[in-house]
Every structure is written in C-alpha cells, then in structure tokens.
Amino acid sequence: MKLSTYNFLTSMAIKGVKVGFPLKLTIIKKDVVESEFNPTFVERILPKLDWTAVYGAAQVAELTEDIPAVQPENIGENEVLLQKLHHLLFEIDVLEGQLECPETGRVFPITDGIPNMLLNEDEV
Amino acid sequence: MARMKLRKLEEYLQGVDGFEQPKILLEQYPTPPHIAACMAHHMQAQHGDIEGRLVGDLGCGCGMLSIASTLLGAQLTVGFELDGDAVDTFRSNVVEMELPNVDCVRADVLQLAGSKWEKSFDTVVMNPPFGTKHNAGMDMRFLEVALHLANTSVYSLHKTSTRAYIQKKAQEWGARGSVIAELRYNIDASYKFHKHKSKDIEVDFWRFDISEEWK
Numbered sequence: 001m002k003l004s005t006y007n008f009l010t011s012m013a014i015k016g017v018k019v020g021f022p023l024k025l026t027i028i029k030k031d032v033v034e035s036e037f038n039p040t041f042v043e044r045i046l047p048k049l050d051w052t053a054v055y056g057a058a059q060v061a062e063l064t065e066d067i068p069a070v071q072p073e074n075i076g077e078n079e080v081l082l083q084k085l086h087h088l089l090f091e092i093d094v095l096e097g098q099l100e101c102p103e104t105g106r107v108f109p110i111t112d113g114i115p116n117m118l119l120n121e122d123e124v
Numbered sequence: 125m126a127r128m129k130l131r132k133l134e135e136y137l138q139g140v141d142g143f144e145q146p147k148i149l150l151e152q153y154p155t156p157p158h159i160a161a162c163m164a165h166h167m168q169a170q171h172g173d174i175e176g177r178l179v180g181d182l183g184c185g186c187g188m189l190s191i192a193s194t195l196l197g198a199q200l201t202v203g204f205e206l207d208g209d210a211v212d213t214f215r216s217n218v219v220e221m222e223l224p225n226v227d228c229v230r231a232d233v234l235q236l237a238g239s240k241w242e243k244s245f246d247t248v249v250m251n252p253p254f255g256t257k258h259n260a261g262m263d264m265r266f267l268e269v270a271l272h273l274a275n276t277s278v279y280s281l282h283k284t285s286t287r288a289y290i291q292k293k294a295q296e297w298g299a300r301g302s303v304i305a306e307l308r309y310n311i312d313a314s315y316k317f318h319k320h321k322s323k324d325i326e327v328d329f330w331r332f333d334i335s336e337e338w339k
Contacts, residue, residue, distance in 0.1 A: 004200055005227045008244055013235040021240065035224035041176050041199045048244055090200060090225060114211050117231040124235070 001115050003057045004089040007049055009115060011101035011108070014123050022053035023108070024100035025060045031093045035086075042082045042089070046075060054088070061092050128195055134161035136195055140217050142186050143210060150207055151253035151262075155188040155281075159307060163249065163279060163329060164192035166304060171331070173247040173277050174198050180245035180273055182233045182252065182266055187214035187226070189249050194226040202245075203228045204236065234265055237272040248274040251281045264293060267332075271297050276335045281309070284326035299332040 011020035051071040058067035066084040075081055099108040099115055106123070109116050128136075137157035146152040168174040175197035181190040184203025193201045205211050205228060214228045248270040255262030263282055267290070270278045278299070282290050284306060294301035309327040 001229075002200065002225075002227050005202055005229065008202075008240045009229070010240050012239060013232075033224045038176055038199060045178065045199075050240075112212070112215055114215055114228050114230055116208075117229060118206070119232075119235075 001094045001110055001113060002090055003054075003061065003092050003094070004045065005115075006057055006094070006099075007053050007089070009099060009108075009117065011099075011104070011106060011117075013117075013119055014101060014104055014106060017101060017103050020101055020103060022050065022056055022102070024102060025057060025094075025097065026100070027060050027094050027097040029094075029096040030061065031095055032091050033093050035090045037083055037086045039079060039082045039086075042086050043076045045089070049089075054085075058088055061088065063088055063092075130161055130165045133165060133192065133195055134158055136221070137161050137188060137192055139221065140186065140188050140191055141213050142188075144213065145209070147207065149259075151255075151259070152185060152207070152210070153251075153309075154185065155251045156309075157188065159281075159309070160188045160192045162305075163189065164196050166329075167193075167247065167249065167277075167279055167331075168196045171277065173279075177246040178202075178244065180204070180241070180248040180270075182236075182248060182250040182270055182273075184214060184228065185210045185251075187217050187228065189251060190214070190226055190228070191217060191221065191223065193247075193249060194223050198247075199225060201226045204231050204233050206230070206232055233269055237269045241273050243273070243275045245274045246276045247279070248277075249279045254283055264290075267293070268297060271299050271332065271334055274334060276333075278330075278332040278334065280330050280332070281307070281327050282330060284328050287328055290328075290330065294332055299334045301330055301332045303328045304331050305329040 058064050095113050097110040142154040143152045176199050179193045179198040179201040181203040184190050184205045190201045190203040211228050211230045252263040252266035307327045308324045
C-alpha cells in the first residue's frame with residue numbers, strides 16, 4: 001500500500017462512525033519502490049491530500065525531516081519538497097502493518113501490501 | 125515513460141495471471157489481454173486519460189486493467205476488489221512484473237461512494253460483473269459508484285442488449301455516455317454450466333464523460 005492510497009482510506013463504512021479518518025497507521029514492514037518523479041502530478045494531487053494524514057504517515061515512516069508539520073504555501077514552487085512528497089506518497093510501499101479506526105478501534109490489517117478494508121455484515 | 129505500442133502492451137498483458145478458481149457468485153470472468161490492451165490504448169491515445177493520471181479500477185480482479193493502465197504510464201492506479209484470492213493474484217502479478225505505482229485495496233466497491241475517494245480519480249476503468257446471474261443490476265450499481273469516484277471520465281464494459289437503458293441512466297447521473305466499440309467478448313468455458321466450450325457475448329465498450337466541459 002502506497003501512502004498516497006492511505007491518504008484516501010477511511011473507516012466511515014462502519015455503522016455509527018462519523019468521519020473515520022485519518023486511520024491510525026502502523027508499519028511493520030515496508031519497501032521502497034522507485035518511481036518516476038513527475039512534479040506536475042504531485043502538484044495536481046495536492047488539493048486531494050489531507051495534510052494531517054500526510055504528516056502522520058511521514059511520522060510513522062520516519063520521514064518527518066522531509067515533511068513539515070504544517071502545509072506550507074506555494075508548494076508548487078518548491079521542487080525539493082515536491083520530490084520529498086513524491087517519495088513519501090508513491091515510493092514507500094507498506095507491506096505489513098495495520099490501519100486502526102480512530103473512533104471504534106477496529107483494526108484493518110495490511111498483509112502482503114494489501115489493506116483489507118472489508119467489514120463483516122454486522123458492522124455496516 | 126515512452127508510450128508503449130498496442131502490440132507490446134498486449135504481449136505484456138498475456139503474462140498476467142488470471143483467476144485460479146473463478147467464483148460464479150462474483151461473476152469472475154477475466155478480461156482478455158487483447159481487450160484490456162485495446163481499451164487502455166484507446167483511453168490514452170484518443171483521450172489522454174491514463175498517462176500521469178490517478179486511475180481507479182473497480183472490481184479489479186487479478187488486475188488486468190490496472191496493470192494495463194500502469195504500463196501506459198498512470199501516476200497511480202488503485203484497484204478495488206472484494207475477493208481475497210483475486211487480490212492475492214493481483215499482488216503476485218504486480219510483484220512479478222516489478223510494477224511501481226499500482227495498489228490494490230480489498231474492499232466492497234458498493235461502499236466507496238461518499239467516501240474520501242469521491243471525485244478523487246481522474247479516470248475510472250472497470251469490467252464490472254454484468255449482473256446476470258444472482259446479482260441483477262450489479263453492473264449499474266458499479267457504474268453509479270464509478271461516476272461518483274471519477275472527476276473526468278469512466279470507461280466500462282456492458283452487455284450490448286442493455287445499451288438504451290445505460291444511455292438513459294448515464295444521462296440521469298449527469299454523464300454523457302458514448303459507445304466506443306462493440307466487442308465480441310469471449311468467455312472461455314470457465315464454469316461447468318457453460319454447455320459450449322467457448323461462448324461469445326456481445327459487449328459494448330463505453331466512455332462516460334463527466335468533465336465540466338460538455339455540460
């Protein structure tokens with residue numbers, strides 16, 4: 001699971017959960033997969049990012065030196081930061097770990113790179 | 125990434141593993157490599173809807189369409205699939221082909237509308253369950269979700285016999301649908317209840333435009 005995908009995952013499908021975001025991320029095993037840097041695309045995805053989730057992910061991935069806690073203005077002009085965001089969002093691949101619902105504590109396992117967001121019938 | 129030629133793309137896709145034991149209830153018909161290659165190639169060559177885009181694949185199965193999108197330069201492709209065996213095969217396909225920029229999430233597609241994925245994908249591509257056996261109308265429920273998740277275009281396959289109905293529903297949902305191609309979709313004798321060894325069904329390849337420009 002890439003951290004760009006993590007930015008979109010919620011537990012809001014659980015009955016009674018209001019926001020279900022950001023999910024609490026735990027990384028047990030991760031890999032780094034090289035991918036071509038496209039500054040235009042990173043810029044285009046910026047409005048879709050939730051900076052709290054992005055910074056949270058950077059903390060768990062131990063990349064906080066790269067990512068500021070508060071979203072700076074004019075990121076588009078900051079190619080160094082765009083490159084670091086690219087690395088964080090598209091090159092870190094979480095292989096084993098878990099996602100936890102902030103409201104109910106329900107755990108979604110990440111196994112072999114795939115988050116399992118499926119719920120049981122009695123949870124929806 | 126330089127754009128891959130159609131024939132080369134199809135060659136790569138022939139190496140994608142399919143369902144080990146297709147499940148009837150989930151209508152697990154694989155998308156043939158030839159069809160997947162033609163779809164993805166059209167999406168990129170005619171509309172520029174893949175390269176550098178965020179692409180979603182609903183009911184992605186073993187990843188044929190996700191992988192096709194990735195090979196044509198999608199910035200990130202996310203496949204959604206309910207079935208555990210299919211996601212395992214998806215992952216092994218991706219690992220074996222050493223593809224970056226492609227993810228798979230095990231989830232119920234029908235629960236995605238209204239989530240943070242809403243309007244997040246530039247392009248959604250899918251080969252939905254046609255909704256014939258035990259889950260009538262399933263392809264339309266997938267289409268409705270797809271139109272929620274995409275912000276520019278949705279590409280999908282539907283039975284030709286339902287064309288007029290799909291055109292009408294798409295319009296209701298604020299999309300402009302057009303049939304790009306009529307396909308003869310070959311379903312191999314995947315299941316025991318298929319009496320003939322191989323059976324062709326008529327399928328339309330659709331593009332749904334939901335960008336602001338046409339409205």
